[in-house]
Amino acid sequence: MAKDFDTMEDSNRASNPSIHDVSDPARRVWLQGGLAAFAGAAFGPLMTGCATAGARTGAPLLGFKGIPASAADRITVPDGYVATVIAAWGEPIGVPGQMPAWREDASASAADQAVQMGMHHDGIHFFPLAGSSTRGLLTMNHEYTDDGLLHADGMATWSAEKVRKAQAAHGIAVIEVERRGDAWTMVRPSPYARRITATTPFAIGGPAGGHALMKTAADPAGRTALGTFNNCASGKTPWGTYLSGEENFNGYFALGDAKPDAHQQRWGLRKTAFYRWNEHDERFDAAKHPNEFNRFGWIVEVDPMDPKSTPVKRTALGRAVHEGAWVAVTRDGRAVVYSGEDSRFEYIYKFVSRDRIAPAGNGLTQAQANRELLDHGTLYVARFDADGTGRWMPLVHGTGPLTGAKGFADQGEVLIKARQASDLLGATKMDRPEWLAIDQQAREVYCTLTNNTARGAKGQPGVDAANPRADNAMGQIIRWKEGAAAGGDFDATTMRWDHLVLAGDPANERADAKGNIKGDIFGSPDGLMLDARGVLWVQTDASATQLNKGEYARIGNNQMLAFDRGTGEVRRFLTGPVNCEITGATLTPDGTTMFINVQHPGETPSDRSDPAEPNKFSKWPSGGRPRSATVVIRRLDGGVIGA
Ligand code: FEO
Ligand code: CA
Ligand code: CA
Numbered sequence: 001m002a003k004d005f006d007t008m009e010d011s012n013r014a015s016n017p018s019i020h021d022v023s024d025p026a027r028r029v030w031l032q033g034g035l036a037a038f039a040g041a042a043f044g045p046l047m048t049g050c051a052t053a054g055a056r057t058g059a060p061l062l063g064f065k066g067i068p069a070s071a072a073d074r075i076t077v078p079d080g081y082v083a084t085v086i087a088a089w090g091e092p093i094g095v096p097g098q099m100p101a102w103r104e105d106a107s108a109s110a111a112d113q114a115v116q117m118g119m120h121h122d123g124i125h126f127f128p129l130a131g132s133s134t135r136g137l138l139t140m141n142h143e144y145t146d147d148g149l150l151h152a153d154g155m156a157t158w159s160a161e162k163v164r165k166a167q168a169a170h171g172i173a174v175i176e177v178e179r180r181g182d183a184w185t186m187v188r189p190s191p192y193a194r195r196i197t198a199t200t201p202f203a204i205g206g207p208a209g210g211h212a213l214m215k216t217a218a219d220p221a222g223r224t225a226l227g228t229f230n231n232c233a234s235g236k237t238p239w240g241t242y243l244s245g246e247e248n249f250n251g252y253f254a255l256g257d258a259k260p261d262a263h264q265q266r267w268g269l270r271k272t273a274f275y276r277w278n279e280h281d282e283r284f285d286a287a288k289h290p291n292e293f294n295r296f297g298w299i300v301e302v303d304p305m306d307p308k309s310t311p312v313k314r315t316a317l318g319r320a321v322h323e324g325a326w327v328a329v330t331r332d333g334r335a336v337v338y339s340g341e342d343s344r345f346e347y348i349y350k351f352v353s354r355d356r357i358a359p360a361g362n363g364l365t366q367a368q369a370n371r372e373l374l375d376h377g378t379l380y381v382a383r384f385d386a387d388g389t390g391r392w393m394p395l396v397h398g399t400g401p402l403t404g405a406k407g408f409a410d411q412g413e414v415l416i417k418a419r420q421a422s423d424l425l426g427a428t429k430m431d432r433p434e435w436l437a438i439d440q441q442a443r444e445v446y447c448t449l450t451n452n453t454a455r456g457a458k459g460q461p462g463v464d465a466a467n468p469r470a471d472n473a474m475g476q477i478i479r480w481k482e483g484a485a486a487g488g489d490f491d492a493t494t495m496r497w498d499h500l501v502l503a504g505d506p507a508n509e510r511a512d513a514k515g516n517i518k519g520d521i522f523g524s525p526d527g528l529m530l531d532a533r534g535v536l537w538v539q540t541d542a543s544a545t546q547l548n549k550g551e552y553a554r555i556g557n558n559q560m561l562a563f564d565r566g567t568g569e570v571r572r573f574l575t576g577p578v579n580c581e582i583t584g585a586t587l588t589p590d591g592t593t594m595f596i597n598v599q600h601p602g603e604t605p606s607d608r609s610d611p612a613e614p615n616k617f618s619k620w621p622s623g624g625r626p627r628s629a630t631v632v633i634r635r636l637d638g639g640v641i642g643a
Contacts, residue, residue, distance in 0.1 A: 061535055061564045062571050063643045066520055069556025070575035071548050073618050075598070077574050080636050085621045086177065087138070087186055088629035091117045093175050093195060094188030104624050106152045106614075110164035114195055118142025119150060119169040121597035121628040123234025123324055124584035125242055127304050133588035134179040137192050138595060138630065139242045139304040140584065141231035145169045145275070146600065146609050149625060154611030160280040167198035167277065170229040172244055172311075174304045179593065184632045194307045198227035198277075201310065202300060206375040208315035211412035213294050218283065225295040225313060226283070232342070233324025233435050233527070234584065237335070239357055239370040242302045243314075245322030247342060249296035254278040258287040266419055268321075268343075269293060274607075294416050299325040299339060301374060303367045314374040317351045318395065318418040328438045328445070328490040333357050335373060336490040338445060340433025344452050345461055347422045348433050350392060352491045353377040379415065380493070381427040384466035390480060390495040393425045400425060431455060431467045431475065435528040437536060443482045443490060446500060448525040450541060451475040466497065469512045473551055474504030474523040477538070500536075500563070501570070505554055513551045519570035523555050529585040535642050536563040538570070539596070541581035544603045544617075558582050560596060562642055573642070574633070577620035579603040591640040594633040602626035 064078040075083045090108060092099035093115060100112035108116065124140040145166045148154040155162075176190035202225045208214055214222035232247040254273035255264065269286055278284035283292045298313040299322055317325060320341035328336045333356035340348045354376040360366040380392035396402065397411040401424040408414045414421050431452035438445050449467065454460045456470025463470055466478055480497035482488040488495075503523050504515030515521065524546070527539030540558045547557060558581045560574040576582045580601040587594050602609070602618030610616065618626040633641060 061533065061566060061642075062562050062569065064562075064571070064573065066571040067573070067575060069521070069554065069559070069572070071556055071578070072575075073578045073601075073620055075574065075576060075620075075631055077633060081641075082182075082634050082636060083574070084183070084632050085629045086184060086632055087117050087121075087173075087175060088621060088627040089117050089119045089121070089142075089169075090627065091186065092188060093117060093173055094186060094190040094193035095195075096189035096191070096193075099188060106150060106625065108165070110161055110168050113165050114168040114197060116195075117173055117175075118171060118195065118197070119145045119628060120599050121630060122232050122583050122599055123244060124586050124595055124597050124630065125234055125236045126586045126588055126595060127236070127240065127242075128589055129176075131589065133590040133592065135187075136177060136588070137174055137304050138177050138586075139172065139174045139234070139302065140597065140630070141172055141234055141244050142170055142628075143232050143247065143599065144230055146603070146607060147275070148604070148609035148611055149614050152611065155276075155608065156611065158276060158279060163277050163280040166275065167227065167229075167281075168195070169197075170227075170231070171195060171197040171200065172228065172231060172242070172302060174302075174307070182634060182638075184593065192304065192307055194304070196228060196302060196311055198229045200227055202226070202228065203310050203312045204295070205312045205314055205372065206316035206415070207410075208294075208319075208412040208415050209375075211410075211416065213291055213413065213416050216283070216289055216291050216295070222291075228300050228311070228313075229296070231300070232322070235324055235326040235337075236586075237301070237327050237367075237370075238329060239366040239373070240303070240305065241367045241370075242304055243325040243327070243337070244300050244302065245324040245339065246296050246298055246300065247321055247323060249321070250293075251275055252277055252296070253284050253286040253293050255286045263417060263420070264290070264293070266417075267293070267297075294319070297322060299337070299374075305365065305367065312371075315412070315415050316375050316377055316379065318349050318379045318415050320349065320418055321346065323434050324436075326436045326438055328440055328443075329357065330490050334377075334491065337374065338436045338438065338447075340430070340436060340447055341419075342432050342434050342450070344432055344454050345429035346419065346433070347427045348382040348430060348447060349379060349395075349418070350382070350490075351377050351379045379418070381418075381422040381425060382495075383426060384428045384464070384478070384497055386465040388465075388496060388498060389484070390428075390497050392493045392495070393427065394493075395421050395425070428464065428466055429461050431472050434526045434541075437528040437530040439530060439534075443488055444479060445482070446477055446479045446528060446530070446536065448528055448538070449476050449478055450524050450526050468499075469502070471512055473546065474502070474513055474515055475525050476502045477525055477528075500565070501568075504551070507554075508551055510551065517570050518568045520561055520572035521555055522559060522561055522570070522572075523552055524558075526581065527560075527583045527585060529587075531587060531642065532591060533640070533643065534565065536565055537561070537573075537585050537642075538563055539582040539585065541583065543605075544579040545605045547579060560585070577601045577626075578618040580618070580620070580628075587641060591643075592634065592638055594641045596631050596633065597628065598631055599628045600626075601628065
């Protein structure tokens, strides 16, 4: 059992004798020719940006040398850095007595998969154990499955066992990790090891808990839903829990020949389900169980430190095709949770808690003391006006058009139908809001708007100030400061906004695809992380159909870049293997280890691999079946990442 998962870690060691990524040609050049030769050759032009930033500030925020775009099937990091792989799909997570090894032929059973790393890693957070930067829990999402890769014969046959395996490959993982010397490893077995899957019981908190629209035959109380899936981005709360967004949940339900009602239509319920669970699990048949559909699309909260805790769907934060959720704190100690809906022409939200964040005490951890914090408060949706100001409009039953006469019986229905409520309020239809990042001190918020090629198309909304490009293949990052003037707080109902950057190659021939990037070019921004030093890390997710072609020809594989908000410079830090996306980033408290996720290496344009040729596009990370995995990034000198 241990042999297989050791093999992958050993293969890293074999090619990286001192755990350093010498498979990276940049690193090899450094070893062979020394720093001067390296800087003068491949990276000469990029050094100019570094020198400029240094001259302007005296102490550059970005202390690494940028790397070129890459179409290679590997991870590349800057000179002086090393990247290693842990916790790939199919590795046993370390449940005591249940550690089935990875099988290269994908013959693991559904029961095995339920105690292994899921597929398609996404948002990730490091939760230190006792404040440590060398030992902690990694909690991460497993967004979806490529069923062509997940099963030995792909989808050639389809069975209840395959549906169970796919459901077990979704959800969230909690694993224990430890640094010994320079190398991070999974601690197995671990009492913290936990998988939350598409069948794990969740409590339904907030105003939609127990609502008539949430009741099903299996759960007549409407207070317990089974599972979470399509979990995309993640946030960590100040009270020590993990927030995860249920994103494209509509692809799991099938309506068959039944006629969709207006609500089902607005939420994208289709005749057939891409994931085909409905063929062997009746609750995904939306004609038979219409309310099951309403029990997904929520932000879920997990306490990774308490493996026995029941995760909760936080309905007060509204229902959406949720990318994720991120928490700010008002000056008087209330939580403000920002979230966005990653679909074309959907919205950005914030929730302001009624109560203040409670301290730990009376025998409760802080997570336990705040068990109901996110169940009470006010949800708002954003409107970005052409003059650079904006408004947060309350989604409160009885306010404005949100009344029974307009189809909202109560607050629960407003939240379940947050799209329809936001439509009525005239919220701004955005270019696919993905991750957010919060500058707590500056009361400033950033949001990636990844792309929207339907903007301006026939019958679709045209450009507006916040979403200024038609056929927007490149995306942008919007930012706002809370309040009408300086000194505003996160609970403000007004804001001032602008764009941090319009992505895309400034030299692009098509005017609508030209970006205004200063530095290294990228498109389709998705993941975001603001680190303690003020570096805004940006990760990209252009699709397999876009990468390295046309307007993306000079941009290379998906990547991670660092943004110096002071100088406006963007510098490329990491490039990923073929047809992956780079997503999720978290640092140890001392800033010397960064964990990121590589999702769907070798993705096919259809999202379904051919089981006869599973590694047609990528063999990352171990030379065989492509596997999503966590990448651990360290500096050779053990210093702070990015500095
Ligand atoms: Fe799962 Fe919006 O990316
Ligand atoms: Ca994403
Ligand atoms: Ca994306």
